[in-house]
Amino acid sequence: MEHALRIMAARADGALLDLPWRAPLSEWPDSIVEALPRGISRHIVRFVRVDGRILAIKEIGQPVAAHEYGMLRDLMRLNAPCVEPLAVISGRVDSRGEPLNAALVTEHLPYSLPYRALFGKHQRPATIRRLIDALSVLMVRLHLLGFFWGDVSLSNTLFRRDAGEFAAYLVDAETGELYDHLTDGKREYDIDVARTNIIGELMDLQAGRLLPSDYDTIEVGNSFSQRYHDLWDDLTMESSFSADERWKVEERIERLNNLGFEVGEITISADLNGARLSVQPKVVDAGHYSRKIMRLTGMDVQENQARRLINDIQQYRVMTDRAAVPQTVIAHDWMTHVFQPTINAVPAELMGKLEPAELFHQILDHRWFISEQAGRDIPTEEAVASFVENILRHQRDERSFLGPTSGDTDYVVTPTGPSAITPTGASARTPSEGTAFTPPGGTPSSGNTAPSGMTADSGGTAATGNTASTGGTAPSAESGS
Numbered sequence: 001m002e003h004a005l006r007i008m009a010a011r012a013d014g015a016l017l018d019l020p021w022r023a024p025l026s027e028w029p030d031s032i033v034e035a036l037p038r039g040i041s042r043h044i045v046r047f048v049r050v051d052g053r054i055l056a057i058k059e060i061g062q063p064v065a066a067h068e069y070g071m072l073r074d075l076m077r078l079n080a081p082c083v084e085p086l087a088v089i090s091g092r093v094d095s096r097g098e099p100l101n102a103a104l105v106t107e108h109l110p111y112s113l114p115y116r117a118l119f120g121k122h123q124r125p126a127t128i129r130r131l132i133d134a135l136s137v138l139m140v141r142l143h144l145l146g147f148f149w150g151d152v153s154l155s156n157t158l159f160r161r162d163a164g165e166f167a168a169y170l171v172d173a174e175t176g177e178l179y180d181h182l183t184d185g186k187r188e189y190d191i192d193v194a195r196t197n198i199i200g201e202l203m204d205l206q207a208g209r210l211l212p213s214d215y216d217t218i219e220v221g222n223s224f225s226q227r228y229h230d231l232w233d234d235l236t237m238e239s240s241f242s243a244d245e246r247w248k249v250e251e252r253i254e255r256l257n258n259l260g261f262e263v264g265e266i267t268i269s270a271d272l273n274g275a276r277l278s279v280q281p282k283v284v285d286a287g288h289y290s291r292k293i294m295r296l297t298g299m300d301v302q303e304n305q306a307r308r309l310i311n312d313i314q315q316y317r318v319m320t321d322r323a324a325v326p327q328t329v330i331a332h333d334w335m336t337h338v339f340q341p342t343i344n345a346v347p348a349e350l351m352g353k354l355e356p357a358e359l360f361h362q363i364l365d366h367r368w369f370i371s372e373q374a375g376r377d378i379p380t381e382e383a384v385a386s387f388v389e390n391i392l393r394h395q396r397d398e399r400s401f402l403g404p405t406s407g408d409t410d411y412v413v414t415p416t417g418p419s420a421i422t423p424t425g426a427s428a429r430t431p432s433e434g435t436a437f438t439p440p441g442g443t444p445s446s447g448n449t450a451p452s453g454m455t456a457d458s459g460g461t462a463a464t465g466n467t468a469s470t471g472g473t474a475p476s477a478e479s480g481s
């Protein structure tokens, strides 16, 4: 019988045809398979390098692959944070003519980390809070779009660094469904599944001694649910006030913007005698600041990174004393005179460690930190050099976070469940967070103990407050514009 390989894809990608579809994914040669970390999964998932890109390939039944492909495409269309689907390959047979499962091909999400990769020797419970926050924002975004996930978990989510926080992306849409309007029952179901899965995943980290044994996993699961509901209520609640408090409409919109969400339309209704007004905002999507920075600079960055960059542009405006100059002009000058020179000062071979916007954020934090230590304003060039030598060099590459030597770190899943995940290969290493800060030449300016903030999960985020430091520029909140 004649067998034909079928490729369902949005665009023709000839390189896909060159992959060894006649072999089961588990037998693909090391010459094309990349050892990248990945989450826990029932199916075989492997990463391959094709034409300089990295693709994630999941072997799975054809109907499920087609469904997941369709879901991911819908989510992309809706601008939801998720992995990009490329194709479904079906009609596969092996060399003996035996049928093989279909394959779902997605683009590897650059700089993404599965949650397990964030836990090593230096894990901090604060990291979990950040992951939980990111996942609750993702859930709210998906629910606002009418997406029911059905299988929410940390393993089905990827995380990217976002200026001291994390941004979460959906990676597994197998059980997803899209509705015009999601019922409260469906939303609650998702939250309940998430809560149960989070608790299970954290207990699993505990079993592997990656979290302290007295860590309260149930409390974290409950706090996820709380965070989700608080945010959902903030975004969708109707608010009511008296007619002489109209400014509260503006205030409500600003509050939603500050949460990072964009308001599409707002319905205002008055009661019969016009004494009270009710306001019902319709939130369109997150990404308020990232859209703004995109307009100003053309850069596509995460929400908190965007907030940070906009703050820096504001400060640049103040420092250069140009209050009346349009923000687009200031932003252009800032790109040329501040952002680009800072990024260009980072050696090219270290550029794969962090995304440029994340690099910039961490350099700013570092400058603040060392300025405070030194009691004087450290110039940017000096801060970059110190950051590169003391922090960046010691961090792992996160663009496509590779094992120590290509091919020798792989994560295998045995049927006994999550805790059975073990890195294979002689030099497999435990991914660890951040790198402790060591002052230049080991001679610290004040004492030789590493400031605890510098082992943070964002790879050295010391400053989170808004107060100006001695000389340095403290991270500050968006001051409007």
Ligand SMILES: Nc1ncnc2c1ncn2[C@@H]1O[C@H](COP(=O)(O)OP(=O)(O)OP(=O)(O)O)[C@@H](O)[C@H]1O
Binding pocket: 037, 038, 039, 040, 041, 042, 043, 044, 045, 056, 058, 083, 084, 106, 107, 108, 109, 112, 114, 151, 155, 156, 157, 158, 171, 172, 173, 174
């Ligand atoms: N495009 C991608 N970019 C980065 N990592 C990916 C990508 N696709 C898959 N992964 C990694 O592979 C892991 C497994 O993928 P996925 O969850 O889709 O598999 P699964 O077998 O369907 O999972 P489940 O057991 O939940 O059904 C993910 O947790 C993620 O770490």
Ligand SMILES: [Mg+2]
Binding pocket: 040, 041, 042, 155, 156, 172
């Ligand atoms: Mg999964």
